[in-house]
Amino acid sequence: DQQVKQNSPSLSVQEGRISILNCDYTNSMFDYFLWYKKYPAEGPTFLISISSIKDKNEDGRFTVFLNKSAKHLSLHIVPSQPGDSAVYFCAAWILQGAQKLVFGQGTRLTINP
Amino acid sequence: EAQVTQNPRYLITVTGKKLTVTCSQNMNHEYMSWYRQDPGLGLRQIYYSMNVEVTDKGDVPEGYKVSRKEKRNFPLILESPSPNQTSLYFCASLKILAGGSYNEQFFGPGTRLTVL
Numbered sequence: 039d040q041q042v043k044q045n046s047p048s049l050s051v052q053e054g055r056i057s058i059l060n061c062d063y064t065n066s067m068f069d070y071f072l073w074y075k076k077y078p079a080e081g082p083t084f085l086i087s088i089s090s091i092k093d094k095n096e097d098g099r100f101t102v103f104l105n106k107s108a109k110h111l112s113l114h115i116v117p118s119q120p121g122d123s124a125v126y127f128c129a130a131w132i133l134q135g136a137q138k139l140v141f142g143q144g145t146r147l148t149i150n151p
Numbered sequence: 152e153a154q155v156t157q158n159p160r161y162l163i164t165v166t167g168k169k170l171t172v173t174c175s176q177n178m179n180h181e182y183m184s185w186y187r188q189d190p191g192l193g194l195r196q197i198y199y200s201m202n203v204e205v206t207d208k209g210d211v212p213e214g215y216k217v218s219r220k221e222k223r224n225f226p227l228i229l230e231s232p233s234p235n236q237t238s239l240y241f242c243a244s245l246k247i248l249a250g251g252s253y254n255e256q257f258f259g260p261g262t263r264l265t266v267l
Binding site for chain 1: 195257
C-alpha cells in the first residue's frame with residue numbers, strides 16, 4: 039500500500055518557467071512532509087519541509103503547499119534552472135511510534151534551456 | 152565535514168554469499184536507517200535504529216539484518232543474498248530533537264548491489 043504517491047514519473051519544463059511537482063498521501067497521521075532532491079550517483083538531499091499544521095512554506099525559489107483536506111502537497115520551483123534537473127522525492131514523517139520516513143516513487147524533473 | 156559514509160559503493164556478488172554493507176556517520180546522530188531504492192517504488196525503509204542497541208523493522212526487512220553496537224555505525228547484513236535484493240541501498244542518519252519535531256535526515260551516497 040503506497041501511502042505517499044507521486045503520479046508523474048517525469049516532468050519537463052523550460053528554463054525560467056515554473057516547475058510544479060505534485061504528491062498525494064493517504065495517511066492523515068503524517069506530521070511533516072518533505073521534499074528531497076536526488077542527483078545520479080548521490081544520496082537524496084533535503085530540500086524543504088512543511089509541518090502538517092501549516093499550508094505553505096517558502097525558501098528562496100522553492101515553495102511547498104499543503105492541502106490537508108485533499109491530502110495533497112506540491113512543490114513549486116520558480117524560476118526553474120538547469121541545475122534543478124534531478125529526481126524529486128516527496129516524503130512524509132510520523133513523529134509518534136515508528137518515526138519513519140515514507141517516500142513517494144519520485145518524479146524526474148528536466149529543465150530545458 | 153558532516154557526512155554519512157557507506158562501503159562499498161558498488162558490489163557484485165552471487166546468491167547465498169554473506170555480505171555486509173557498512174554505514175558510518177560523524178554527526179553523533181541517534182537515529183539511523185537503511186533504505187532501498189527500486190524503480191517505480193521510491194525509497195523503502197528496511198530497518199531503523201533509534202539509538203545504540205535499539206533497532207526495529209521498517210517496511211521491507213525480510214532477508215536483512217542490522218546491528219547498532221556503536222552510535223556512529225549501522226551495518227546492513229545480508230546473510231544469504233538473493234537476486235531480488237539487487238538494488239540501490241542508502242543509509243541515513245538524523246538527530247532527534249527534544250519535543251519530537253522533525254529534523255533533517257542526511258543520506259549516504261548509496262551502495263549499488265547486484266546479486267547474480
